[in-house]
Amino acid sequence: MEQRDQWATKIGLILAMAGNAVGLGNFVRFPTQVAQNGGGAFMVPYFIALFFLGIPVMWIEWVAGRYGGKYGHGTLGPTYYLMARESLKPRSAFWWGVISGMLAFSLTVLLNSYYLHLIGWSAAYSWFSITGAYFGKNTGDFFSNYLNNHGEVMLFWGITVILLAIAVGQGVSKGIERWVKVMMPLLYIFAIIMVGYVFVLGSPIDPNWSTIDGFKFIWSPNWSYLGKHFYTVLLAATGQIFFTLSLGMGIIQNYASYLGPDDDVALSGLATVSLNEFAEVVLGGSLAVPLATAYAPKIVPPDVLSQGKSAALSWIGAKFGLGFSYTSLPNVFVSMGSAGKFFGALWFLLLWFAGFTSAIAMYNYLTALLEEDLGIKRKVGTWVVFLIYLIAGLPVIYISGYMDQVDAWVSFQLTLLALFDIIIAVYLFKPDNFWEELHKGAYMSVPGWYKPIILYIAPILLLIPLIGSAKSLIGATLEWPARLAIISMWIVGAIESYYSIKKKYREELEKNEVIIKV
Template sequence: MSEKRENWGSKLGLVLAMAGNAVGLGNFWRYPYQAAKNGGGAFMLPYFGALILMGIPLMLVEWSLGRMGGKYGHGTLGPMVYLQAREGVKPRTAILIGSLAGGLALAVTLLVNSYYNHIIGWTMGYTVLSLTGSYMNVESTGQFFADYIQNPGLVFGFWLLALTTLMFTAMGGIQKGVERMAKILMPTIYVFGIILIIRTLTLGSPNAAHPDWTPIAGLNFIWSPRWSELNWAATMAACGQIFFTLSIGMGIICNYASYLKPDDDIVLSGLTTVALNELAEVILGGTIAIPIAYAFMGPDGVGASIGLSFIALPSLFKEMGFGNLIGALWFLLLSFAGLTSAVAMYNYLVSLIMENTSAIRKKASVLVFIGYIIVGLPVALEPILTKTADLMYFTEVDNWVGNFFLFILGMTEIIVTGWLFREKGLPEINRGSYWKVPSWFYKLFIQGITPIAMIVVLVMYVVDTAKQGYYKLIPTFVAGNDALIPWVIAGRLVVFGVVALGCIVTYASIKRSYREELDKNEVIVRL
């Protein structure tokens, strides 16, 4: 393909945008409670193990897939995977692998953002509510949150604000949209994080009944290994966190990398992205939420999932000096982190529409906006219609696309590069790189340990979730609750409907681009 593609305006803009893609709500909201409830310091052992064995190798693979795909005019994952897979199998088999990858990537980018955008909306709403002091005098911040997500005006208003921000950013393109947002928001995120850390560590002991509950004790709680809590479930949680936090197994790193020039350095850029993400997650994310929660609530109050940010912390901000300002700063930090990640998924879908239709970027951005309204409606409507805060549609969609599909897609990418593209993968990664990936690393990890480790983790994840009843027609966690069962079924129908649609669209896209070699079932031009 000879389609001319946009390029990044500067190396700094590229790295900040890639880091912004990785640095999201998972760093400040998801990581703290995962670490706290899965053994603290013990959790960090499988966490860093997964980073080395899976995260870094897959990061390099996705950058190389994207840069190579962009050279042939592709910005979405399906055709990129096809190009490498056909080097090891016949084109008619490669198109099936590429179609599966494209279908999963569509499901992840469309459906993760279907609820992720709502969480961004909540953080925007809570920023305003913090400044106005709306929850400062309530008896229960848990009930306040339940009332918030059941309030159509607040939910739809801030959700649409988040979506509109993403739409106009995507309309601006790579340099004037995505890159500009990253250059503004990413430094701001780190500045806000440092301010919050300083305030956190100077809290002292706010709980007179428990003078040992201090922010420093909270840090000790995070980093002291509780080996008795280290089990297979904690290991899987650590692996899932690495995938979620680095935004791997989604196709969006490949999309951003498709705007690179053919000889741009992807090794240094990829490792810099990982470093900036881990700085935000382990240092900033782990030093803000958990120490604050521990200082006020002790060890039992720090593993509260969504409730940590929207229920536990607001109840603590009520008790802090200048709590409304600290709360506003916290939720604004979450908003900015969410936007820099969500725009990557938004841009992926814009690229998908532009590649398969005659739509220009502005029209494609509007179409994606409409698509997110459609798939995001159930997330908004469930608590409003059921009058509960159980969020079962959200939970079911996240179980599939926020965990299971990430592993399958990442595993597909690493197997295609390591086992089908084989020895051609290493020079593709190293092209234009100042630091060269050594041959032993490529053979040991990308062709050996990483795909095998991912297969093992995926199998064990399926076994573990099957024991918990996730794959029953009516999952165990909603059995007996007739009001919630339809929302779980609806979540499954949407998830697999989107995957099927994505496979069909990707198959047609690859067929249109490579019809001649698919008809002959022979590769015409080798990479």
């Protein structure tokens, strides 16, 4: 078997995995979910979902990735075929692998069709901030004009994706690892500088409005709100855990496949979760909401402000979302005067770094797929992926509503693939095999009481976002461009996965018995 690239250092692996998890979801989606789900009411189910769902599925994906790596696989189709055949005959296991690989491929392409544009927006706004391009202008109109300037949008998209291609083309240890060793520490430094500024900001506009009000909103448990909206908040919290940890995509398995067969996954997986949660809860939670609250008099309409803090915070919560960072927060930076150019550039550069370190993992998944399954050299494969992303991303620019429709399906497929993680990598692989693999070379012993959490509680909690996503899709109208994109990616992903498994395991599929065993 040809020797695959491996991580050169343990810290490089941890930073890469953390970079994979730390993304726009930490600094944009998390504050949005908090603001729109009762502030402190959101944090209670969030930590429950993290402990009972996020950590177990993270361990499952690390184990699956390292196991596939022993056989030379960094993609989900062949890996889940191998794990499923522990309980099933090869021909039955084959279809579990095909469907898993199909979901992972379609997810990666569909998600990046718009995610890479969001990263490009952040790069653009970092430039617009430092140059003061939106200062003295209506920030809502400025954002609309930017989105309608397709050449400018493609410029910043292109800069981002070309840099991704260069990084991934250099390989795992000499490319991805080196890039994240620089970008991840800088990301944390940028975030800490921003948080430090927020903590000393106080009440810059009105003594009745301070960052403390924002912190109180986030960290004061709102039991009344939680009681009235329990299922909605729990659905949002479990969904956020999946997005923030990058679960159900196949990319954690891909990174873990570059481990040695006895490298630790138990402590490494927990370290990845910890770094991500520090970035999200401590840093991400200390930025957008407190900052917006302190500058509420500048961004909240006067008629809402006159109704008091509760009404103003509700308005901020309702308006929070992706566009908030590009329409309302620039007003905050403008209100800071000359310092606003620096902090605005720092905020959007932070978003760009966070998005880039997540996108590099997804870029590598598709590159590994081309390299391992189709025999395309890595440096060539990276530019093939560039073309795939270019084609997949064009509808995001030119078709109104396309991004939202595709995003709804991505949310559903994320949780569906995570369910496959548990079914295949735990139950079909056999729970005792999974537990043994989790502890192979481990630097820590996972308590025995966590085993029933993985076996029973995690899948039950997983059904909450899965059912919630399915409900949101029922009755939703998919326009033909989104429908065509989704079905096309399913077909291509299924064909690729079918071919990749057949290519190496044709003989044992014909005989319907296991032949290749490492």
